[in-house]
Amino acid sequence: MRHDGAVDFEPYRGELVAYCYRMLGSFHEAEDLAQETMLRAWKARDRYDRTRASVRTWLYRIAANACLTALEGRARRPLPSGLGAPSEDPGAPLTPALDIPWLQPFPDGRFDTGVRADLRLALVAAMQTLPARQRAVLVLREVLEFSAAEVAEQLGTTVPAVNSALQRARAALADVGEIGQVSEPDDPGVRAVVERYARAFEAADVPALVRLLTDDAVLEMPPVPLWYRGVRDYGLFMHRVFEMRGTNWNVRHLTANGQPALAAYAPDPGGGHRLHTLQVFTVDAGRVASNVVFADPRVFEAFGLPQHISPDDSRRPR
Structure with missing residues (x-):
């Protein structure tokens, strides 16, 4: 997307999608808003003053305001753990709550985001609890590292207001961990843990998982x-899953939100394996600390996951 050969917006698309995702918690809406940002920039290109701001700074001004407008009157996108206490019944009915706009994962392989920090699911979920303008300030200042003066210009406010909003946002997220604390799915130790988990999952080996x-x-x-906390309930629930869906699963390794992830395929009575869930892991000190399991078809679509694996494909090395 160029005009007169002078400005190319396309190299910024990936990081704009990641920014909008951090703001809205929805990958699909983030794609739409990034496209809207680039369209607005194209239409306003004659008014762009390169002596006042870089193209990147200017694009983020458009994106930030597009996101703030989109968030007006919107409910936040949570994970189940953000809605109440953990369940103590591993046999509870698995009834989807389709009226809740759930947080979606980010498909790392789709875009070069430019700035990797910080897409962790736990952090993005916590960001959704912040007022929208605090969220914008936090991401622009802490993740994208714009100056307070640049953010004030982008949001049409003052430097003291930016600094105050950043302080409040930092305090609200104090329990989530440092911004920039990026997961490393390619770390050998993390990779080994997830590989062992994958093998145990494929074998429906609950003791090995636990x-x-x-x-x-x-x-x-x-x-x-529903959500569960602790090895007992985690294990009991997995036992239930394997009783319901059978054994001899198949998995594919990928990443989401800069975290290790598995696409889990359940045995298909007709042959091969059928897509069941996308699982996103947090690994801490050589153990799995969190597993967020997504079963939304739109999530599968965003990651480009095949719905079915043939018997021949199931036997191939992953």
Whole structure:
């Protein structure tokens, strides 16, 4: 997307999608708003003053205001763990809550985001609890590292107001971990843990899965509003899954939100395997601390996951 050969917006698309995703918690809406940002920039190109701001700074001004407008009157996008206490019944009905706009994962392979920090699911979920303008300030200042003066210009406010909003946002997210604390799915230790989990999952080996968990490991499954904490309930629930869906699963390794992830395929009575869930892991000190399990078809679509694996494909090395 160029005009007169002078400005090319396209190299910024990936990081704009990531920014809009952090703001809205929806990958599909983020794609739409990034496209809207680039369209607005194209239409306003004659008014762009390169002596006042870089193209990137100017694009983020458009994106930030597009996101703030989109968020007006919107409910936040949570994960189940953000809605109440954990369930103590591993046999509870698995009834989806389709009226809740659940947080979606980010498909790392779709875009070069330019700035990797910080797409962690836990952080993006926590960001959704912030007022929209605090959220914008936090991402623009802490993740994208714009100056306070640049953010004030982007949001049409003052430097003291930006600094105050950033301080409040930092305090609200104090329990989530440092901004820039990026997961490393390619770290050998993390990769080994997830590989062991994958093998145990394929074999429906619940004791082996439980041995890989932290004592207070969290399992949650949007759009089902239930979630569980602790190895006992995690194990009991997995036992239930394998009883319902059978054994001899198949998985594919990928990443989401800068975290290790697995696409899990359940055995298909007709042959091969059928897509069941996308699972996104947090690994801490050699153990799985969290597994967010997504079963939304739109999530599968965003990651480009095949719905079915043939018997021949199921036997191929992953």
